[in-house]
Amino acid sequence: MTEKQTNKGPEAHYFSALNSGRFIIQKCDGCAQHIFYPRTVCPHCTGTTLNWVQPSGLGSIYSNTTIHRRPTDGGDYNVCLVDLDEGVRLMGNVKGIPPSDVEIGMRVKIQIDIHEGQGKAVFQLLEEK
Amino acid sequence: MNMKDLRGAAAIVGVGTAGCGEAHGYTEIEILAQAAQAAVTDAGLTFDDIDGLCTANLNIAMWPLNVIEYLGIRPSFIEGTNIGGSAFVAHILPAMLALASGACNAVLVCYGSTQRTSEFGRKERTVARNLLDPAPYESIYKPFNPPTSYALIAARHMHEFGTTRRHLAEVAVSARAWANLNPEAFSRGPLSIDDVLNARMIFDPFTVHDCCLVTDGAGAFVMTRSDTAKDRPHKPAYVLGQASAAWHRTVSGMEDLTVTPALQSGAAAFEMAGMKPSDIDMLQLYDAFTINPILFLEDLGFCQKGEGGPFVENGATGPGGRLPVNTNGGGLSCVHPNMYGAFAVIEAVRQLRGDCNERQIENAQTALVNGNGGIAASSQSTLILGTTETL
Numbered sequence: 001m002t003e004k005q006t007n008k009g010p011e012a013h014y015f016s017a018l019n020s021g022r023f024i025i026q027k028c029d030g031c032a033q034h035i036f037y038p039r040t041v042c043p044h045c046t047g048t049t050l051n052w053v054q055p056s057g058l059g060s061i062y063s064n065t066t067i068h069r070r071p072t073d074g075g076d077y078n079v080c081l082v083d084l085d086e087g088v089r090l091m092g093n094v095k096g097i098p099p100s101d102v103e104i105g106m107r108v109k110i111q112i113d114i115h116e117g118q119g120k121a122v123f124q125l126l127e128e129k
Numbered sequence: 130m131n132m133k134d135l136r137g138a139a140a141i142v143g144v145g146t147a148g149c150g151e152a153h154g155y156t157e158i159e160i161l162a163q164a165a166q167a168a169v170t171d172a173g174l175t176f177d178d179i180d181g182l183c184t185a186n187l188n189i190a191m192w193p194l195n196v197i198e199y200l201g202i203r204p205s206f207i208e209g210t211n212i213g214g215s216a217f218v219a220h221i222l223p224a225m226l227a228l229a230s231g232a233c234n235a236v237l238v239c240y241g242s243t244q245r246t247s248e249f250g251r252k253e254r255t256v257a258r259n260l261l262d263p264a265p266y267e268s269i270y271k272p273f274n275p276p277t278s279y280a281l282i283a284a285r286h287m288h289e290f291g292t293t294r295r296h297l298a299e300v301a302v303s304a305r306a307w308a309n310l311n312p313e314a315f316s317r318g319p320l321s322i323d324d325v326l327n328a329r330m331i332f333d334p335f336t337v338h339d340c341c342l343v344t345d346g347a348g349a350f351v352m353t354r355s356d357t358a359k360d361r362p363h364k365p366a367y368v369l370g371q372a373s374a375a376w377h378r379t380v381s382g383m384e385d386l387t388v389t390p391a392l393q394s395g396a397a398a399f400e401m402a403g404m405k406p407s408d409i410d411m412l413q414l415y416d417a418f419t420i421n422p423i424l425f426l427e428d429l430g431f432c433q434k435g436e437g438g439p440f441v442e443n444g445a446t447g448p449g450g451r452l453p454v455n456t457n458g459g460g461l462s463c464v465h466p467n468m469y470g471a472f473a474v475i476e477a478v479r480q481l482r483g484d485c486n487e488r489q490i491e492n493a494q495t496a497l498v499n500g501n502g503g504i505a506a507s508s509q510s511t512l513i514l515g516t517t518e519t520l
Contacts, residue, residue: 011265015265036266037266037381062285062386063281063282063284063285063288063386064281064284065277065280065281065284065332065333065334066330066332066333067271067272067273067277067331067332067333068329068330068331068332068333077271079270079271079272079277079281080281081281081380081381081386089381090266090381091266091267091270091272091380091381092270093270100333104284104285104288105288120269
């Protein structure tokens, strides 16, 4: 599934889609590689025809850390890097399990949390059959 | 001209520091000027002789102008590139080119920060930087940078190669052992592997002992062409190799979290110097976090990729170990005023001069400095220095 670039820069287009609950990334017409974060020029081949696509949303934890905070400051939280199956990497948080249970290599699926109109891509563990 | 023609063409002939640790009541430009004055005097020169300037500041974009006005100099060569803490190592190649071309005759490289004691604190600076230099695809996840980025790097290295928290602790303990031989070091006193392992975890897998200090400090050094370097009061430290590399900005943009741009900068610096790791007597590796020296030992070719952890075991890089690393105590235990690169250079020069008393490496002829910059090992700059005997 592809869609056309709207009349805004790729950053604005990305966040506009995210705020409406859709996670989309770019795919270069020239070299067929996926790109994240969104850009005006392909960092792989210098191409400028970059189409928006909806990825599978599936990926694996590439690295992972827990930031330790006092419970009164909100407690510990997870920050991870996820490699999507399309071959791009992004930062995220894993939701639904304690930060200390997150491990490199875990399979995850993206979900979009919308809070006060702001979309955020987060991850939950994928129950593999 | 090729890079090998620049081997030994310039030398560091003066060094100085000021305000290291806590510089209560002083501003960053004030301690910078003190360090600059010390370095210029150490070189047997005055500010009138300085016609080249390299400097950068974490928060101020046109910082060379601040320094030029404060010192009252009128340089014809001005280099203000800021690629993070490696900048003051990376300034050396453009300085050499300017000296070799005759664009200038004496270059002052200088830096100062009062991040520890200044009233405009880290919190305000972080907020300001996030506004002026946003990372919108990361900041929503609340990484606490730079520690979060280096924690992710360390976690991946541990996952791929079996590197342990004990290996990381070895780096912290070696740094402290060196600091205990250096009266100028900020953190002195006993520190054991167990002290590190049992400390409170703050950025998994890092405890406070895995993270560099937050201190004030200013550092400066002076470079001239080699033909005039021998007329200066102290033994020159000749630049045998120098190269920089940068591959990314954020940790999300780092292709392989276990490989830094030091792979590229190190190979180029060794090529220019016509040397190999076994020719190096001591290393000064920017240790922003305990994982950094492990990564650099691998990327610079002192061991295979993945073997940096075992390499540092049993105090191998500490006093009396087989390869001295960070003989001043490094950013972990000596000094770390936001950007540390200049201090690593200064320690290497002091060692090659034989000025280091208790921590002196006997008969040191060569030193390798690796500067690290950015929030995710983003830029690297490798410097190889040698005494007259190595020319």
